[in-house]
Amino acid sequence: MNTSKIIADLRTKKGMSQTDLANNSGVSRVMIGKYERGEASPSIEAAKKIADAFGVSLDYLVGEGLNSTFDKKTVKRIEEIGLLDEEKKSTLFDLIDTYIRDAKARQAYS
Known part of the structure; x- marks a missing residue:
């Protein structure tokens, strides 16, 4: 574009x-x-x-x-995720992965 x-x-x-x-x-x-x-x-x-x-x-x-x-708000969030300790990052990534998996499943069945 x-x-x-x-x-x-x-x-x-x-x-x-x-x-x-x-x-x-x-x-x-x-x-x-x-x-x-x-x-x-x-x-x-x-x-x-x-x-x-x-x-x-x-x-x-x-x-x-x-x-x-990415807009600036998303970039800022990504930067802030990078500052988290590894355990919190892992928990957050698990949550994000769950949402992505669910969205893909809904898309596949629609």
Whole structure:
């Protein structure tokens, strides 16, 4: 997925107008429109402002990298899991594995 589509999709998903995104990011509405139409690519600085306005990482905004599918809240949770002691991590991973297994089973039978 390209950055222009990601920006447009995120904006729609968040219920924001281009003006809302411009106001929240400090990037002009005209440039937001150009980014969404693929007429221009945001600079790193503009991309960072847009990512911050959406609450996502730069990886997510450009659709590349290890964290490209995670928003900032998810990345923060993963970082915090890494700080837990091994016993608590093991318990948490068992719980996550159970939820994943159940979701896959429901999906297989639907």
